[in-house]
Amino acid sequence: MTNPKTEIFEQFAELARVLGQGNRLELLEHAAQGERSVERLAQLTGLSLANASQHLQVLRRAGFVRSRRDGKRMLYRLGDGPVIELLGALRRYAEHSRAEVRGIVSSYFDRLDSLEPVSRDTLLQRLGDGSVVLLDVRPQDEFALGHLPGALNIPFADLERRLAELPTDTQIVAYCRGPYCVLSFEAVAALRAKGYDIKRLEDGFPEWKAAGLPVGVAGDHRLP
Amino acid sequence: MTNPKTEIFEQFAELARVLGQGNRLELLEHAAQGERSVERLAQLTGLSLANASQHLQVLRRAGFVRSRRDGKRMLYRLGDGPVIELLGALRRYAEHSRAEVRGIVSSYFDRLDSLEPVSRDTLLQRLGDGSVVLLDVRPQDEFALGHLPGALNIPFADLERRLAELPTDTQIVAYCRGPYCVLSFEAVAALRAKGYDIKRLEDGFPEWKAAGLPVGVAGDHRLP
DNA sequence: TAGTCATTCAATCAATAACTTGACTGATTG
DNA sequence: CAATCAGTCAAGTTATTGATTGAATGACTA
Structure with a gap:
């Protein structure tokens, strides 16, 4: 362990281990949408x-999330390192080489959207020439925490009722x-x-934000 | 577990867990140099x-390495997914947010090369105008398995004896x-x-190869 | 075909990790 | 200041993982 190389590999491994748990990855995805209380995150993930608190602390120790106190609640949000980039690399690797992922994706997702x-x-190009309308189907509270600029927010659950807006x-x-x-x-x-003529954006909100692109905040539910 | 989202996160986590072990990361780095037998990899890592065999099988199941039989030996090499990219993302994340890594790096490496x-x-630019000589300081057998084109191979151990070649x-x-x-x-x-006027290349051989740049093979130990 | 070599498998043990439960702490609110 | 709320901590249970040992396999070699 006195060998610096071994020690560095051990540091890397420690970080990888933190990501080596499905529940933590799910917590991380939710925290990536914006600040959330422990209770909410537990609710969202079913933990x-x-x-949930313990997993969040593990994530925090590794810098994947940060936390701050707000009154008696503790709010967790994504850390500020290149977390999304790392998760993206993991996803791309998984898609490339993991038959199971390809299987689940193709059997479940591809059936829904071939x-x-x-x-x-x-998208950026199309937004430029106004040939497209952006639809954010996340729950309203997540939308409020941040969204792609100009997006229309209709939570998936409300979609049927609000077709007129599309x-x-x-x-x-x-x-x-x-x-x-x-x-x-x-x-x-x-x-x-x-x-409807509709397509899916490859990324989600966290990837957009991580790319340094502008994000909207609560209020502007409509195209400019 | 029947939830497809949970299942996908679990798949990702499984891959991350495989990288969550220092010895495996070290094996992976050695396998990334070129094909190696189990015995050699065990030797190189001190396992x-x-x-070593068991770790290599874990790596293989996750697709990080591939193996083939050659007579009575089993040769392992890097898998063909974006492994190096994933490791790079992990490294960049670690460098950004991990005080320990920065500490080890700065106390050990930075002292050596500030x-x-x-x-x-x-490098590519400089190679183009011939204003630089490339030096590969890995052992000769690793060099033989692949190297940057035109590199001069002087294993670190031989450096003192072969200064005349520089x-x-x-x-x-x-x-x-x-x-x-x-x-x-x-x-x-x-x-x-x-x-000597000498600098260090940021990457190593595996990163160069993964970037799709040409690699030399045994024989051409000299600049063209 | 017996012997040898390189690797894998199986059994075992210690260490670590995930989750649960219930007690504890810190901040707000009556 | 007691009560409550949100989260954390500590202890215990069960499952998983990493490492070791020795036996088993599979492929060449005399």
């Missing part, structure tokens, strides 16, 4: 409060929490079935 | 044969196994003390 997603670059003559691009967030897949499937 | 390393792009009027750029490989740090320190 017990104590368990078409190619829209890339961030393509254009029928312009293409829609839907996004949610991340590349594997189910909401946008299902939104695309549902709306496409109703005849 | 027992059975232990100057900025040369980036791959810079130019005194041209800058030297040294590299070895990867960003944290000790050999190139020490080579730079040793040669700089003797008055």
Whole structure:
């Protein structure tokens, strides 16, 4: 252990171990949407409060999340290192080489959306010439914590009731929490079935934000 | 577990867990140099044969390495997914947020080489106009398995004896196994003390190869 | 085909990790 | 200042992991 090389590898391994737990990755995805209390995160992931708290502390020790106190609540948010980049690399590696992931993705997601997603670059271009409407299908509170500028927020649960707000003559691009967030897949499937021209954004909100692109905050629920 | 999202996170976590072990990361770095037998890898890492074998099988199941039989030996090499990219992301994250890593790096490596390393792009440019000599300080057998084109191979152990082969009027750029490989740090320190104009390449051989750049094979030990 | 070599497998043990439960702490509120 | 609320801590249980040992396999070699 006195060998500096061994020690460095051990440091790297320690970080990898922190990501080596499904529940922690899920907590991390939720924290990446914006600040959240421990209770909320526990709720969102279905973990017990104590368990979520402990996982969050593990994530914090590794710098993947930061926390601050707000009254009697403790709020956790994404850390400021290149966390999203690391998760992206993990995802890309998994997609490349992991038959199981490909299997789950193709059996579940691909069935819902067989078409190619829209890339961030393509979206930026299309937003520029106004040929597209952005749809954020996350719950309203997550939207309020931050969203792509100009996005229309209709939580997936409300979609049926609020169809009138969607254009029928312009293409829609839907996004949610991340590349594997189910909401946008299902939104695309549902709306496409109703005849809408809709695609899915490849990334979610955290990836957009991590790329340094501007984000909107509570208030602007409409295109400018 | 029947939830597809949970299942995907679990898959990701499983991969991260495989990287969550220092010995495996070290094996991976050695396998990234080129094909190696189990015995050799065990030797290089100081692990027992059975232990190395078992770790290699874990790495193989996750696709980080591939193996093939050659007579009675089993040869392991890097897998063909974006492994180096993932390790790079892990390294960058670690450097950003991990005080311990920064501590080890600065106390050990920075003492040896306080100057900025040369980036791959810079090197490519400099190689183009011939203003630099490339030095590979890895052992000869690793060099033989693949190296940057036109590199001169002087294993670190032989450096003192073979100083005559190095130019005194041209800058030297040294590299070895990867960003944290000790050999190139020490080579730079040793040669700089003797008055040579020498810098360290930021990456090692695996990163170069993973970037899709051409690699040389056994035979061409000299600049073209 | 018996012997040898390189690797893997199986059994075992100690160490670590995940989750639960219930007690504890710190900040607000009556 | 007692009560409550949000989160953390500590102890215990069970499961998983890493390492060791020795036996078993599979492929060459005399």
